Amino acid sequence: MNPIDILSTYWPRLLDGTLMTIKLTLMGALIAAVVSPGLALIRTQAGPLVQAPLRLYVSFVRGTPILAQLFLIFYGSGQFRPLLQEWGLWGFFRDPFNCALLTFALNSTAYQTEILRGGILGVPSGEIEAAKAIGMTRAKTMQRVIFPHAYRIAWPALGNEVILLMKASALASVVTVFDLMGRTRQVFSKTFDFSVYLWAALIYLCITAIFVIVWRQAEHRLSRHLNPNAWERSKDKSLKATQS
Template structure:
């Protein structure tokens, strides 16, 4: 009974942290999803200088810890306060939530770009040639042939990336963002009830399970025309 008593007492703060976690993950993933298609296209077929610049960016993001990137932006921006103030950006960078969203977006964008690049390069050449044969322009081919197939190929990997981003969002608590893990640490520091970490783990599990279900449902909808006859 003591466990359920502490759960009832902790739940409002944990749910408040859960909302922040979902906001961090959703905003970071959405910004990355908006930027990654164009970057993936440049990474796959762009001019060499653009490919080299993107390769350097992706290598840096994938080769350094997310925590280090978060510290660089949150604490490092304070070193340029005068310059950021002159540009009108200090109000953005002094907010830890904004810094966390920016870092998560930049980090996820690198991974999503590479995932989509693989999807674009996996599209069958014959399908592109067939689209050209019927008179489609290059933008139309990208919109109606390349990207639909690329997203279908990359969809499971993109889902895994968002799940990893959601779990990595727990690092935001280190820069005083009160997400789910931040609220958990706050509750523990006051009550020393270790069970609060188990409660937080269950909430993370519930979020992940719901996301996986919705992502797989979307994947089935995207691939319903490929189902075997009688099983659609």
């Protein structure tokens, strides 16, 4: 079969795998995005004893391959089946998708925590002092000064983390979660046509390209006030377009 025939015949499987890849990536990244701000605050403001478990967790995740983490959660949980059944958690850990999602969420949380920690430390102290001077509470300072600036600093690195997570999702197929790479291997085992891997690579490339475009647009919106001239030009263009 030629490459076009491969795509036309097996596109439903490749599409199914693509949707699974997107689902794993987005859910894992979103879970990490919810958890990591609180952990980043602990990393920057808590005492050494409070930070110790978090530092150990981050060091373990960043220092070990994600494949090893996936095996530990998927196969390792079976060693604690009686205990998990007693706690009512075995139904969660027996599902390969849940184990893969938990692995990716834990992995991304560690990286996003450290990225946000760097963003928080990068906020100028003068801005924080100014917020205190006008009577902002600690919570308001976090909400309106520290975190908005920290996210602007960390935004490109967070985007890279999501892209890396998307590519790492190809490992989910080793625990029978049929993402794009898993479906590609299935097709190859039937056709022995290497071009299916080319199609998979192109799909990954398209997903990444779309994500980069969306992420950069979000970055421009977050930072538009830093370039007032560009912002004024965009408003003038919009006004002219409305008048015409």
